[in-house]
Amino acid sequence: MRIEKHSNSLIDYNQPLSFVFNNKAYKGFKGDTLASALIANNVLYYARSFKYGRKRGIIGAGVEEPNALVSLEIGGRYTPNMKATEIMLYDGLSAVSSSNPHSIDFRAMIKPLHRFMPAGFYYKTFIKQKVWSIVEDRLRSLSGFSKAPSEIDEDVYDHIFQHTEVLVIGGGAAGMSAALEVLSSSKKARVILVDERENLGGELTNEFTTDQTATLWYQETKERLLKYRDEAGSRLKILTSATAYAWYDHNYIEVLQTIGTGQSMIQEGVQSARKVLHKIRTKEVILATGAHERPMLFETNDLANIMLSQSVRRYVNEFNVVAGKEIVLYGNNDSIYNTAIDLRKHNVESKVIDVRASGVESDIVLEARNLGIEVFQGFAILKAKGKSRVTGIEISKVEMQAKPPHWKSKWRVTGDTQTLNCDLLATSGGFNPVVHLDCHCGGKTYFDENSQSFLAQKDRKNRQLCGAVNSIGFWKDAIADAKNKAQLTLLSLGEDNEVNPQELTNQSRNYFNVDQFFTPLEILNKPKVFIDLQNDVTTLDVSLSIREGYQSIEHIKRYTAMGFGTDQGKTGNINGIAVAAEFLDAPMSEVGTTTFRPAYTGVDFGAMAGRELGDFFDPQRFTTIHDSHVNSGAEFEVVGQWYRPWYYPKDGEDMHQAVNRECRAVRTSLGMMDASTLGKIDIQGKDARELLSRVYTNAWMKLAPGSCRYGLMCNEKGMIIDDGVSTCINDNHFIMTTTTGGAASVYSTLEMWLQTEWSHLDVHLSSVTDQFSTVAVVGPNARKLMKKLCSDVDFDSKNFKFMQWRPGTVCGVKARIMRISFSGELAYEINIEANFGRFIWDEVAREGKEWNITPYGTESMHVLRAEKGFIIVGQDTDGSMTPMDVNMNWILAKNKPFSYIGRRSFSISALKSEDRLQLVGLLTKDDQVVLPEGAHIINNKGVSVGYVTSSYYSPALGRSIALAQLKGGLSKMSETVLVKIVQEKQGLKEIPCEVSSSVFYDTNGEKVDGNE
Amino acid sequence: MAMSKNSSHENMEPEFRSTFNKLIDEEGFLVNQEGVSCQEVIDQSLLILRTSKDSKMNIKVAKDIFNIELPGPLLATFGDSDLKCFWVSPDEFWISLSAQQMLEIEEKTNKLPLGISITNNSAAYGTLEFRGDKTTDLLSRWMSYDLEGSLQDGKAVSTTFGQAPVFVYREKKNIFMMIRHSFSHYVAGLLKDSAKRI
């Protein structure tokens, strides 16, 4: 319910908001979280637990909340598994529990069976595979929280790179103070201050109720920070609602900022990002992440309205709400008194039960007593009473038998139990500094006896800790600590600022000064003492795990699922460690923590992906002629990142028909192709030839200027990795072409050799792939067209031979014309500066009409080259084929002085084997049957001896052709082999074929000169 | 640029298409809004100058051909008219110049001493100019480079924009970015998309 309004609260009563939860309408205010608004409306139950289906209420006020999971909104804004405590209320919000506490739950119905379902239950049951395969799906439907989304996200997410000298994580008293100190002591250092909450201040607002100076300090500090933020040339960025969730190597930290939770981000046609992921590189980190409170253990400690003490305090102070009337505070440190005092100041009564021995009359105890708060010292709660919500407690006197430094506490319950009534119980078992981030990237923790918690490693490079994360409880100390750390930070940045460390007061109101973990076996051995509320892990599960031999804390985690949930054990894990220590009879320091990993709190996949989705998932690279292909209705094939025309269907043609038409055009008259995507590397220097002969298998020393040559490139393993034609411009200048997909890797491999091994060679490489557009003019009539387009080149075949190039002017544009052919026909490739690519393409198309020039795509190109038996690296080879395997011994230079890349491997035994897969042609006996690519060739035992790499219908030959890798294939010419079709509806099918040469068309190469 | 007349195309002016040709609006803008604008710079040619180990010769070549001094790491030097020289790597410099200047020096680039080479890459890149105080806000969505802290006036770096390689430099307050032709569509897409949320 709401309590009386007070000035500390962040609630704006002038802005009422309506919302719906579990199908009921409620009212809240701006400044509420969904949790606080529901508490104001006396909502008790939020969810059911994972394993036993127990009804659960809220326990926390922030990201540590394990219970109150809800599904927010519907449709394209539906979001599963949100914590009610992390959702800032907005008008029209609508949410339902992830697992409805009010519906009938199978898990809760089998309550009598729960005792037979200890940790590890499933490992011991359904052991027969057949049974398991039936049972598993049934069991699956019982698990999980929210339903998965079913619609596409309406929102978008941005990524932003940020750079700073100092990143302050946590904007509580410590973080604010640290940021301010850096800014005021340095003239250069940039600062980014992030906090996951909507407002700066962290837990400091809690102090406002009792400490006027806290209020003043906060207001003044905030103003000064805002001034820094807003000034010209600002060095400060403040990101609120922004969680640092992962710390990666070299001080790279990712921060997820929430702009909108579930409300529409589309306003007036403008869509802002729902979340922004800040990718922050910082020189120094100041960690001021505060601490999380941890609950006390007792029987049925999971009933609704059993909360954390600090959360109850925060609800009162920040949100003006409280979840009960008869309140009991229970714990082992001063935090419970603070809560009681704050409640009292807001006219809410409560009682305090402190396990610590009576007779300790510290200031705060006296203050509480003076305010009329009833205090039980040396008492413990054994059990919470109530069916689903707490209605009372059983308490008893307790004594500690041994004190620190002895690590084992040996608590004993003494005296009789008595019962107290209550409708809200708030506990505090001490505080865990939020060291999570510090451990993501190698930071270690150590166990601190004083605070009974794991603290961050003392010294780490370029990182300081301050405030509560540094186990400092009193706010003024946190501020002083932060200033000191800010100065050390500047020192580490190399700024010569003065360092005047301020003394800390070590005030007694220190929540970190706690007694031993309260883990008497009398309580731990009871059923239903919950450690991990979300996964229903109890003390007995931990005990069983240990008895069965799963004793490392990591095994306990995995055997019981402790800390596996959406809260990642922020409140519960420490109790699990304490309980394990008790059962293992080992100190907590030895038990240790499980590994802290990102994400500190959950990160939407959408936010991780940012805008790198759809068209932006991977660059789409287009040639300068692309628009024309689109206009011609081309279908595209993606090769590497490039979009290449695949075929150009006309008037309802399918691919087959289009390809037949395109191929026929090339073979009988004229075709044109956009070959711009091939990689092109400009190679200059007196050793350019030397480089080529080192990386290609064939000879290059004698290639004359004006000529081109095909080359095959291998890796050191002797396997083919690329091929292409290189052109000799002059003795010191070559242009290499590579395959489209191989361009980048060939370029970097060449650079690698040149820089790491052959730095004495005088060679320079530059990528000129984008510099040139290439239009291939292909077909018997190619020369005729070229003559029409270009008058300053002699195209006579005696003067401009196959595998030569000429400079010329095509349609007024300077060009390099290469006479090379991948189809066996007469062909010219016109290379022009890319800015004229489209122009030349259009001109070629226009002037070629006379010969019915036909644009063709990669599919036809593949057919044409297959007819000629030319390989496609990556299709006919797969990284395990040598030049010998593809019957290209002719391309291996015998007498090169330098042992070219890959050559040595040719002589190792397996590469010389006769039985290797070798590239051959296959001709089906039925010449109209086209073999499926990927089908295997079998021997008479039905065993695979090879497979089909390329297969097409050849319009020129009027039959099908195929290339295949066949074991020992080169010595099997004319033999008959069987290709097996395995996936045929009407049963298996075998296709007889004849092994042939891989050259099917124009075997003597007569076509290459075309028509005169 | 590379044009000469050809008999059968006597009256035809070859059509030059800039890199961002189809992506910019009529005024040449890719982005034009409050706080940030982005415009294509046309008529910029690009030569890649690769140098030898003999630094004296390198200095001389730069002086003789371009009348410019070679810059140190990550810097640019500025020569006559609009000619600029960028450091790209210890043995690589990019020279940005106008088409007119290009014609003027063409002769000289044909006879280079051994160990030095020049490659024309004018058509491979397009240049965008960014103005306005929200420029870094826009660019930092796709660039991990510390534009604010490290890209001072006269500095030039090759880096990435999304997954595209780009070359950026700052001249006074404005940032210039050179983008490979084949990535222009991609880069323009990212810029236009992000600009919606600036």
Next chain:
Amino acid sequence: MQKKYSWYSLLKAGLANQDWDKAIPSSKPKSKYDVIIIGGGGHGLATAYYLAKECGITNVAVVEKGYIGGGNTGRNTTIIRSNYLRDEASSLYEHSMRLWEGLSEDLNFNVMFSQRGVYNLGHTLQDMRDIERRVNANVLNGVDAVVVDHKEIKEQIPIINTSKNVRYPIMGASFQARAGVARHDGVAWGFARAASNLGVDIIQNCEVIDIEVEEGRVKGVKTTQGDILADRVGCVSAGHSSVIARMAGLRLPVESHPLQAFVSEAMKPILHTVVMSNAVHGYVSQSDKGDLVIGAGIDGYNSYAQRGSAKIVEHCAAAILELFPIFSRVRMNRQWGGIVDVCPDACPVISPTKVQGLYFNCGWGTGGFKATPGSGNVFAHTIAQDKQHDLAVPFHIDRFTTGALIDEHGAAGVAH
């Protein structure tokens, strides 16, 4: 003998609060064993189990530097399939698959092997050619596999995006119905429990710091818990294989790289099968608990840090959203890394070495979980007979010298 797991024993335990035997008894090392296995991951534990069960060698110690199953076994995305391309590999993985199918019963421990099928998606024409080739090879090798087109995929997985208008449209897939996932920790525990039941000592928190070699023969190991003697030592230490090899003066053809995975928060069942894609670099399944278990690619640099870089997981999240756009508002709950030992041909080394009595089982890289029982089985026989098990022969380390590589990049392509 340990008490058998059954409904009866469970009932009894529940009623009588009677206790279970230790599934993983803690042991201190003896001074000498017949065989020492270095590495208490799934493969090491399986090796010990089969040594005891099938080779009659029970005087065996498994020495683990941390907790068993804490290496890659405990941090993998648990995809199990046998649809590998090359005959040598597919025989080995299929051998493993057969063992999986009876494993829970064999071990008397439910490892939750769940044959929910695996789709390997194809997005380019070349992907589809490779899929055809692989599926055909599988069928000829007696491994179940089919090629499915995008329509069938959509029918089976209605939430997948088969639109043509995406960067990498789904063109088809290979599907193996017997493939699936298993509970990774359970596999380590099940083997450990069964092995120790047969007399194997499982020694945790015991790091091997040196290997004793005398005149080319292995003598034993030095550990953080003292020296242990044995004439035969099997190294099954995955990401740390090179480190162990170095102790014996050897080098291996492997590199250690980070490989990452992450899980979402638990949701109601939505994805009933396993989907992998090389082209977009991601693979996903939904665990019985309800979280999406997602695997990413490797980082290109060497590392022993058990963590990788953000770019890899972010790209992977994007890849998953390309396939399943509806997961955009689902949140990543936890992300972690393992150290995988990658071989140049994407196939493992199961082999004797130049040091007599020293055997290596390594190089499983990004995909060895599926091989756990098979690998342990053939390695046990290899150690016991000092002669490679037939199925292990092609995986001799000498293949890097002879050139008889078994290139599985196509099938192993993306990490899994």
Next chain:
Amino acid sequence: MFSIHCPYCKEPRDQNEFSPAGEAFIARPENPEALSDEEWADYVFYRTNLKGDHWEQWVHTSGCRKYFLVKRSTINHEVIEVATFEEIDSENAS
């Protein structure tokens, strides 16, 4: 994402501008034909794969495109030293 100081560009850049290029100091044999198959395999396939301070090659792919050397801990990823090939050569010479 690492931050790597490029010894040529002389400033730290984010990892996404670089590509790792394998273990350092694996020289290509002068005369491969003279090697035994074992020696050749050692060069092509075998690696030290050091756990500890590891010398490796990186290339500033989208920066200056230079290959250089990095000594980096493979245990905690800390970069201990970067150097150009010339620097290392001259160090070895002296």
